[in-house]
Amino acid sequence: MRYFLAKTEPGSYSIDDLERDRTTVWDGVTNAQAVRAIRDMQRGDTLFVYHSGGQAAVVGWAKVASEAVPDPQQTKSAVVQIAYGGRIHPPVTLAEIKQSHLFDGWALVRQGRLSTMPVPDEFVGWIRKLRPAAMLE
Numbered sequence: 179m180r181y182f183l184a185k186t187e188p189g190s191y192s193i194d195d196l197e198r199d200r201t202t203v204w205d206g207v208t209n210a211q212a213v214r215a216i217r218d219m220q221r222g223d224t225l226f227v228y229h230s231g232g233q234a235a236v237v238g239w240a241k242v243a244s245e246a247v248p249d250p251q252q253t254k255s256a257v258v259q260i261a262y263g264g265r266i267h268p269p270v271t272l273a274e275i276k277q278s279h280l281f282d283g284w285a286l287v288r289q290g291r292l293s294t295m296p297v298p299d300e301f302v303g304w305i306r307k308l309r310p311a312a313m314l315e
Contacts, residue, residue, distance in 0.1 A: 181297035182215055183226040183236070183286060184260075193227050193238040196262045204294070205249055205257040211285075212294040216256045217246045225260055226297060226305075228286075235269035236305070238262075239312070266312040270305055280304060 184204055186192065196202055204225075207213055219225070223242040229235055240260040249255035272286070281287055281304075285295040305312060 180218070180220070180223045181226065181299070181302050182219055182223060182242075183228050183295050183297050185228045185230045185293045187231050188229045189231075192229065193265060196227065196238070196240060196260070197265075199262075201243060201259055201261045203257050204260050205251065205255070207249075207255055207294050208252060209292060210254075211289075212292055213255050215294045215296055216258055218296070219246055219258050221245055224263070224302075226266075229269070233269075234272040236266055236275075237269040238265040264312070266305070266309050268309075270308060274308075278304070 188194075191202070204216065207216055219242045221242055221244060225240045225242055226236050227238045227240055229237050240263045242258050243261040244259035246256040246258050249257045275281055276287055281298060281301060284298055284301070285292050289295075
């Protein structure tokens, strides 16, 4: 199993929306690097849900529920189906991540506008220690 992170503006589609809907299609990604991350996703992978804007934070997680397929709306993009997994409470803020200095090389810290990306394995262990109630299975 691999881990990814997907950013969303909470006013556009939030963890509340995903919890209500239970599943959704992760779409609308156009950056080539972010599209590659989507194409690398496989059913069963874990996706951290990150709210950007305001207090930027990892707020929850989902499971990748399908293999990536071409985006019917954007020929150079891809989409996956995701299923709600749970919330991370309290959310893990970008400030906490940056203050740790453990992930200074990660795209989340280095490339603020990248919307979808792989997650370093070390982050998964770190977040489990930081928020033990976050069941990421």
